[in-house]
Amino acid sequence: MAQSSTCFSVYVALYFVVITLPAFIFATPAHSTSNAQPLLQPYDFLFYSGVRAYFNEDWGKAAELLEKSILAKESLFRVRRKCHDACGSAGKEALDRLDSERGNLWDLLALDWLQKKAECLRFCIGRWVTPTGQLPVSVDIEYEFSSRNPYNFLQVTYYKLEKFQKAASAAHTFFIANPSHLEMRNNIEKYRRMEGVTQEDFQDREIGNEKHWVLYDAAVHHEASSDWAPAAETWKACVNETLHQTEECRVQCEVASQALPEDRGAGSVFEKAAALSLSLLACRQYCVTQVAMRPGRISAHEDFLPSQLEHLHIAQFKAGDISGAVQTLRTLLLFYPSDKNSLDNLQLYSETLGGAAETEATTPNQDIVSYISQSLQEKKLLYFGMENFDFNFVDPDLWTPEDVVPESLRDRWRAEKEKLNEKLKEGDWQEEVDDSGFYAGGPVPQVGVTIAMDNELLNGTNRVVLDGVMTEEECGRILHLANAAGSAGDGYKGRRSPHTPHETFEGLTVLRAAKLAQDGLLNQTDARLLYELGERVRTLLESYFRSPSGLFMSFTHLVCRSATAGDQEGRLDLSHPVHVDNCLLEPDTRQCWREQPAFIHRDLSAVLYLNDNFDGGDLFFTSRDAKTVTARVSPSCGRLVGFSSGPVNPHGVTAVTSGRRCALALWFTKERPYRDMEREEAEALWDMDKQVKSDEEEEAKSAGNARSQARQQKRESRGRVTGARDEL
Numbered sequence: 001m002a003q004s005s006t007c008f009s010v011y012v013a014l015y016f017v018v019i020t021l022p023a024f025i026f027a028t029p030a031h032s033t034s035n036a037q038p039l040l041q042p043y044d045f046l047f048y049s050g051v052r053a054y055f056n057e058d059w060g061k062a063a064e065l066l067e068k069s070i071l072a073k074e075s076l077f078r079v080r081r082k083c084h085d086a087c088g089s090a091g092k093e094a095l096d097r098l099d100s101e102r103g104n105l106w107d108l109l110a111l112d113w114l115q116k117k118a119e120c121l122r123f124c125i126g127r128w129v130t131p132t133g134q135l136p137v138s139v140d141i142e143y144e145f146s147s148r149n150p151y152n153f154l155q156v157t158y159y160k161l162e163k164f165q166k167a168a169s170a171a172h173t174f175f176i177a178n179p180s181h182l183e184m185r186n187n188i189e190k191y192r193r194m195e196g197v198t199q200e201d202f203q204d205r206e207i208g209n210e211k212h213w214v215l216y217d218a219a220v221h222h223e224a225s226s227d228w229a230p231a232a233e234t235w236k237a238c239v240n241e242t243l244h245q246t247e248e249c250r251v252q253c254e255v256a257s258q259a260l261p262e263d264r265g266a267g268s269v270f271e272k273a274a275a276l277s278l279s280l281l282a283c284r285q286y287c288v289t290q291v292a293m294r295p296g297r298i299s300a301h302e303d304f305l306p307s308q309l310e311h312l313h314i315a316q317f318k319a320g321d322i323s324g325a326v327q328t329l330r331t332l333l334l335f336y337p338s339d340k341n342s343l344d345n346l347q348l349y350s351e352t353l354g355g356a357a358e359t360e361a362t363t364p365n366q367d368i369v370s371y372i373s374q375s376l377q378e379k380k381l382l383y384f385g386m387e388n389f390d391f392n393f394v395d396p397d398l399w400t401p402e403d404v405v406p407e408s409l410r411d412r413w414r415a416e417k418e419k420l421n422e423k424l425k426e427g428d429w430q431e432e433v434d435d436s437g438f439y440a441g442g443p444v445p446q447v448g449v450t451i452a453m454d455n456e457l458l459n460g461t462n463r464v465v466l467d468g469v470m471t472e473e474e475c476g477r478i479l480h481l482a483n484a485a486g487s488a489g490d491g492y493k494g495r496r497s498p499h500t501p502h503e504t505f506e507g508l509t510v511l512r513a514a515k516l517a518q519d520g521l522l523n524q525t526d527a528r529l530l531y532e533l534g535e536r537v538r539t540l541l542e543s544y545f546r547s548p549s550g551l552f553m554s555f556t557h558l559v560c561r562s563a564t565a566g567d568q569e570g571r572l573d574l575s576h577p578v579h580v581d582n583c584l585l586e587p588d589t590r591q592c593w594r595e596q597p598a599f600i601h602r603d604l605s606a607v608l609y610l611n612d613n614f615d616g617g618d619l620f621f622t623s624r625d626a627k628t629v630t631a632r633v634s635p636s637c638g639r640l641v642g643f644s645s646g647p648v649n650p651h652g653v654t655a656v657t658s659g660r661r662c663a664l665a666l667w668f669t670k671e672r673p674y675r676d677m678e679r680e681e682a683e684a685l686w687d688m689d690k691q692v693k694s695d696e697e698e699e700a701k702s703a704g705n706a707r708s709q710a711r712q713q714k715r716e717s718r719g720r721v722t723g724a725r726d727e728l
């Protein structure tokens with residue numbers, strides 16, 4: 001466009017004014033509508049009416065109105081998208097003439113274009129939506145919907161209406177965005193137990209807006225199992241879906257009704273137009289954050305799109321799609337043109353392909369090329385606005401090149417970027433919050449037990465070291481059990497060296513100890529002690545972590561790690577690699593996926609140490625990068641480490657280079673259905689023994705008939721004892 005730069009910025013300002021102009025016009029009564037379809041009601045009004053019906057306990061009405069409000073919101077967004085597309089070329093003739101027109105007509109032509117566009121959008125939206133339905137909703141309503149509160153109301157409503165499948169789905173949808181909502185967790189548990197409710201009923205009703213997260217998770221899964229071709233395909237789909245979601249969000253910024261920025265009185269019409277255009281541009285830019293925010297998380301995934309490209313080119317390379325990998329790298333370089341790793345990789349790929357010429361012929365993804373150039377233009381205008389109009393804008397991207405930022409703002413911009421980078425390095429932007437519901441610092445209800453290290457000394461959240469939990473004599477008895485009964489690999493699906501070839505692992509569970517004791521192979525009281533230690537630890541940690549609900553034992557095993565003979569010199573590996581107990585840690589992105597094969601039902605972890613006569617074998621905690629060690633604990637008899645099992649507590653064990661390190665590892669769950677059934681079997685076994693003994697005494701007292709039939713039956717049934725299983 002042949003305009004001077006000042007004219008250009010004014011023109012851009014006006015360009016955006018008109019796109020949002022219909023919003024204000026639409027507050028007036030709608031034009032006549034020819035379509036027979038009823039017009040869309042305002043979703044905030046429907047929601048409020050639904051909530052009113054809810055509090056009046058008019059459940060049928062509440063369900064109807066709440067459902068309608070959800071539907072109305074979805075439809076409104078669809079209408080806006082449709083009208084945006086339908087009005088894409090409205091007023092274009094005027095725009096086309098801008099380039100050729102001589103003289104001072106450019107402003108009139110621009111205004112002509114604006115009016116045509118406005119008129120088109122006004123007419124289009126008015127055909128579908130009532131005038132009140134076009135007004136902006138309040139911040140409160142936006143919050144209600146973004147935190148999925150309508151589903152919370154719906155969950156109770158459907159429960160009251162005894163529509164349990166719908167209640168389960170509403171509960172699940174709400175819970176995804178509110179994962180620390182304990183009450184909903186309990187409700188979900190209740191629905192799970194209900195007859196007629198199946199796993200399929202737990203549908204996420206908002207999944208349509210989360211397709212990119214579904215793809216993201218699937219891609220990470222393929223990657224974790226080194227399935228490179230499907231990983232590449234899925235990452236590609238994820239990139240496309242992320243772009244699509246971002247575009248959807250940006251379109252809404254343009255067509256949605258927006259409140260006018262605060263009118264500061266003085267200022268030409270151009271200045272006001274500029275203020276409006278800046279708020280529109282900022283809205284578009286913030287879509288990056290919105291799309292990168294997983295439901296239920298408090299911070300967005302930084303550098304979301306570039307990081308996906310990073311995964312994609314590696315997957316393509318590993319899958320043998322070198323030219324695909326080159327194309328992705330070239331796209332990634334658009335974000336970070338001088339990134340050394342990307343340039344090195346490009347060189348590598350180019351050598352694999354057989355020369356630079358081949359790689360140069362590969363062009364970057366065109367959708368991303370235009371996304372970047374659009375975004376950069378927006379950033380330039382926003383920074384100009386920041387410099388000249390007292391406008392505040394926080395850039396959501398890490399890749400913004402320095403030259404886009406005006407000289408006068410650069411120092412501040414650099415300092416903020418530096419701060420963010422520091423935070424990302426430390427990982428504390430994600431680690432400060434533990435949504436487990438535990439809160440360290442409660443009382444320690446056992447005489448003789450002392451707090452050796454707390455959160456502060458352990459540099460973390462919900463971590464503790466307690467000393468004096470066992471006496472030397474008790475450690476000796478449990479070590480004796482381990483020596484007498486430890487079966488190779490127990491607890492690790494029979495693998496003798498699950499983590500490192502330089503050590504062997506032996507384990508013993510409570511049930512196995514109980515059975516061996518019953519057969520006379522172990523001392524009965526020692527086997528009982530193994531069981532009782534679990535109870536002791538539960539009491540201590542439930543209290544210290546102020547657990548909001550009772551904890552159930554989820555799994556216990558006594559595990560010994562022994563250094564193998566020879567081969568120990570200069571070992572760099574770990575006895576137990578860094579991991580998080582209830583999710584799959586992805587150190588690169590600092591994400592932790594609470595999904596299988598992780599033990600997702602573990603809420604609290606504990607390790608009770610039995611000895612210190614070995615070398616190495618320290619437990620250590622790290623930040624989410626799995627590298628930065630934040631605390632170290634050396635085992636000794638009676639020392640208990642307790643910590644919440646989630647992403648705030650990545651941990652590992654250093655190599656055991658000589659001797660044998662034994663510990664009782666215990667995990668607790670808040671969810672009854674995931675309690676350790678074996679423990680109950682052991683209890684049942686002991687109960688039965690008690691019964692048999694008292695029967696024997698009875699019999700001895702009576703006529704002395706050698707073996708009563710009843711006793712015989714009891715003895716026989718021992719071998720098939722299953723314990724009192726919960727119906728779930």
Ligand SMILES: O=C(O)CCC(=O)C(=O)O
Pocket residue numbers: 576581607618619651652653663665
């Ligand atoms: O033995 C230890 O100190 C920790 C073991 C551990 O982290 C685990 O088994 O998950």
Ligand SMILES: [Fe+2]
Pocket residue numbers: 579580581605651
């Ligand atoms: Fe662990």
